[in-house]
Amino acid sequence: MIALVTGGSGCGKSTWAEKLVSSFPDEGRVYIATMQVYDEESVRRVARHREQRAGKGFETVECPKDLAKVQVKPGSTVLLEDIPNLLANEMFDGGDTDRILPAIRDLSEACRHLIIVTNDVFRDGIIYPGSTQEYIRRLAGLNRNIACLADTVCEVVYSIPVILKGEMPCV
Template sequence: MAEGSLIFISGGVRSGKSSFAERTAAGLAIKTEGKLHYIAAGKAYDSEMEARIQRHQDDREKSGLHWTTWEQPSALEEISGNFNNQDIILFDCLTTLLNNELFRAEDVWRNREFQDKLSSDLLRAISEIRQRCRFLIVVSNEVLNVPIGENELVITYSKILGTLHRNIVEMADEAVLVEAGIPILMKGEPA
């Protein structure tokens, strides 16, 4: 089976990237009669995150389409075998999953070998999912355009995220930056 198309969608916090990604996935599902899947990396650590998760769930429900949701706040590779070439998968979002993986690791995140392994494991999981589906849409936050200060964990997080973004965009068929709700095609042709 040929690997599916990879669409990378990024943007700042509250830029509209998740809504755009959901509309993109829904449009692809309608066009191809594919099955919609949503990989949710978010965990409700506080009331704000709980409200955001609920809003995303409500938006998917209001779409009138059937979404299969996978709650996967870490270990993305564990679900890679669950998809097939009829599936349109929306993974929201890479930044949250990376955050969860770093905090799950306690102080191990300081180890360069751990950082490299984490990055390669995430890229491998994305590649494995892509090989099994029709379309994989990966959503991520653009957090690298703001000053990161001197916090070692934030610097490490930013370096790993920057590497992941660069590698995913290189693999992607399409890359879109969403600014103030407006999608800007950065690579490829719209699917």
């Protein structure tokens, strides 16, 4: 299955996505980390996520760009975290944003379950300078396209999962 998990800042979407992964039999669990570590805050964030995942049997693959490079075993469950970082890296660090969606499609066919974390950044009513506005537009497009592919789309609202598409998984 493909599941898209969205939500705002600090809403508990990662925790819920990890729970969803853990609800599937462990036939290989891969965590695709997309965040580039460049300052103390991102170091702390990575450390917090690593601690959260500890003991859940994840193999961590670093992939800030070019998702198609990631090889996963058939039968595995993959947690891709997250689309906003992957897009930012492709867009602002010499990548190619058009390769994201095809790579997600291929990845979903290569593994058994693909859980994708994204972010809701669309409701602050602020008009940003050109490149940020373009980033928002592309992120929204990716979210919509991934939601079309997904069996389940879930918004996490302060730890409470709200299903937007498909069935509530047994988490």
